[in-house]
Amino acid sequence: MQSRQGIIEIFSTFVQLDADRFAAWVTDTKLRRSMKQCLEKSPQQQSDRFWVLYWYKIWQIQSSPLAVAHISAYLQEVCYWVARKIALNFPSQFSVADCFQIAISYIHKILKNFNPEYSTNLKSYAEFAFEGYIKDSLRLVREAHICTDRALLHKISRKRLVNSLENAGFNDRIINSYVLAWECFKELYATDNQTIRQMGKPDTATWQEITNLYNRQRLNQLSSPTPAVTPQTLEEWLSVCAKAVRDFLYPKFVSVDAPMNGQETGNLLDTIPADQTSLLTEIILQEEAATRKKQQAELNTILLNALAALDIQSQNLLQVYYDKKLTQQQIAGQLEIKQYTVSRHLSNIKRSLLINLTQWSVNTLHISPTPVVVDSMSKTLEEWLKIHFSHVNPHV
Numbered sequence: 001m002q003s004r005q006g007i008i009e010i011f012s013t014f015v016q017l018d019a020d021r022f023a024a025w026v027t028d029t030k031l032r033r034s035m036k037q038c039l040e041k042s043p044q045q046q047s048d049r050f051w052v053l054y055w056y057k058i059w060q061i062q063s064s065p066l067a068v069a070h071i072s073a074y075l076q077e078v079c080y081w082v083a084r085k086i087a088l089n090f091p092s093q094f095s096v097a098d099c100f101q102i103a104i105s106y107i108h109k110i111l112k113n114f115n116p117e118y119s120t121n122l123k124s125y126a127e128f129a130f131e132g133y134i135k136d137s138l139r140l141v142r143e144a145h146i147c148t149d150r151a152l153l154h155k156i157s158r159k160r161l162v163n164s165l166e167n168a169g170f171n172d173r174i175i176n177s178y179v180l181a182w183e184c185f186k187e188l189y190a191t192d193n194q195t196i197r198q199m200g201k202p203d204t205a206t207w208q209e210i211t212n213l214y215n216r217q218r219l220n221q222l223s224s225p226t227p228a229v230t231p232q233t234l235e236e237w238l239s240v241c242a243k244a245v246r247d248f249l250y251p252k253f254v255s256v257d258a259p260m261n262g263q264e265t266g267n268l269l270d271t272i273p274a275d276q277t278s279l280l281t282e283i284i285l286q287e288e289a290a291t292r293k294k295q296q297a298e299l300n301t302i303l304l305n306a307l308a309a310l311d312i313q314s315q316n317l318l319q320v321y322y323d324k325k326l327t328q329q330q331i332a333g334q335l336e337i338k339q340y341t342v343s344r345h346l347s348n349i350k351r352s353l354l355i356n357l358t359q360w361s362v363n364t365l366h367i368s369p370t371p372v373v374v375d376s377m378s379k380t381l382e383e384w385l386k387i388h389f390s391h392v393n394p395h396v
Contacts, residue, residue, distance in 0.1 A: 001077065008035045010048050011055075011070045015080050020087070020096040022080065031069055048074065053116050060111075071122075072107050078123050079103045082130040086138075094138055102137045103130040137249075149242035150189070150201065153182060156245055164248035165241065177218070177226050181237045184213040207231040298364065299357070303384055306356040314349050321346060322389035354381055 001022045004010050012031035016023045038051070045051065052074050059067035083099035094102075106129070114125050156164075161182060165175045188210050189202055202210065211231045218225045229237075307315065320326050320334075328346070332339040357377050358369045369377075 001080065004077075007039060007046060007048060007051055008032055011035045011051060011073050013076070014073055015076045015100070017097050017100070028069070028073070031066075031073060034066060034070070049121070052122050056111065056114070056116055056122070068107055068111070071111065072104060075104075075107070075110075075123065075126050078127050079130055082127055083134065086131065086134050099134050099138075103134050106130070106133045109133070149239060152242055152245055153238060154186060154189070158183075160248070161241060161245060164244040167248045168244040170244075173224050176222055176224075178237050178241050180217060180221055181210075181214050181229075181234050182241055184210050184217065185234075185238055188213060204231070207235060210234060298360070299380075299384070302356055302360045303353060303381070303388070306353050307388075310349065310352070314345070317342070317345060318349060318385065319389060322385050350378075350381060350385075353385075354378055357381055 002025065004013060004025060009025070009027075012035050013025040013027050016026045035051075038054075039045070052071060055067040055070045055074075058064045059071070079100055080096075083103055084096050087094060087096040087099045110122075110126050110129055113129065114122060116122075153161075158179065161179060162175060165178060170178070189206060208231055211229060211234050214234060215228045218228075307318075310318075317331070320331055321328075326334075328342045329339050332342045335342070354374070354377060357380070358374060361377065362369060
């Protein structure tokens with residue numbers, strides 16, 4: 001894959017595939033014009049991380065489709081390599097292009113779950129998230145494809161059924177009726193079938209039992225009871241539910257270049273405003289300060305809690321070492337022990353604190369504990385201990 005050069009290209013071009021291989025970068029003129037205007041106003045900002053956080057803020061404040069398009073362009077490489085890895089390592093009927101399309105459709109979910117106050121590395125977060133979304137989607141699609149409608153409805157959860165019906169555009173009254181019909185179906189239709197994926201249709205007597213149960217329960221379980229239904233109606237409802245579930249598990253992906261409904265010309269990108277840079281100055285001023293302040297507060301809390309969990313002897317040792325600035329040899333002389341014993345004890349204490357710090361980084365900042373990262377955290381911890389113990393009263 002050819003690397004993209006320059007901020008404008010990074011935020012305005014998209015992958016073009018040919019037979020599941022990278023073919024070229026395709027430029028979107030609207031996005032290119034948008035980034036060019038931004039750089040003309042702030043030519044000093046040449047960092048892609050700055051601009052991705054800028055567009056994230058635009059999306060967060062205005063739900064801007066332009067911001068989504070720019071971030072989608074930014075994440076093209078990550079999405080492609082994750083899609084390629086999964087398609088090659090997990091052979092199935094899904095191609096690299098299929099996996100790529102599945103992943104990129106989750107851009108809004110990526111934006112919703114990503115928190116720049118904890119981490120500025122959107123690409124690292126997206127790489128991990130894309131892989132999970134693709135695998136989940138392939139699993140669900142495979143399940144949907146190999147199941148009959150009855151088997152699919154038997155395996156689906158109530159929450160996913162409700163989500164599927166909501167996604168299909170049904171109102172609450174209809175959803176409640178359909179869900180109750182589904183619950184009656186699950187209760188009375190055989191659950192011990194050894195070939196559940198290929199479950200056939202219930203016989204006439206079973207359909208009648210399911211219908212009778214629904215007609216009884218609708219009176220006290222529905223806030224707005226529907227009229228009594230027939231077995232044919234109930235079967236139609238369940239078919240609608242199955243279709244909604246399949247559509248929800250395997251949605252049809254729509255390109256931003258697709259024509260808009262009811263129009264022969266124009267596409268989704270035509271709805272993007274030409275200029276979104278009015279917030280640039282405000283974001284530049286607030287972005288880094290807010291991020292650092294939030295991260296520092298959380299880091300401080302994590303380490304204070306870790307210190308409090310130490311035994312008194314360990315806390316006293318840190319105190320005399322960092323506050324009184326005694327050497328390890330001096331501390332060993334006072335305690336009448338060997339210098340290497342003091343060194344080993346200090347190392348064990350700091351290792352314990354570093355583990356807490358690393359775990360916080362993994363869980364909150366979504367940063368993998370590589371040797372470089374751990375080394376940086378170790379230096380941060382050392383700096384924090386010096387500052388902390390210079391502002392507290394001595395224990396000894």
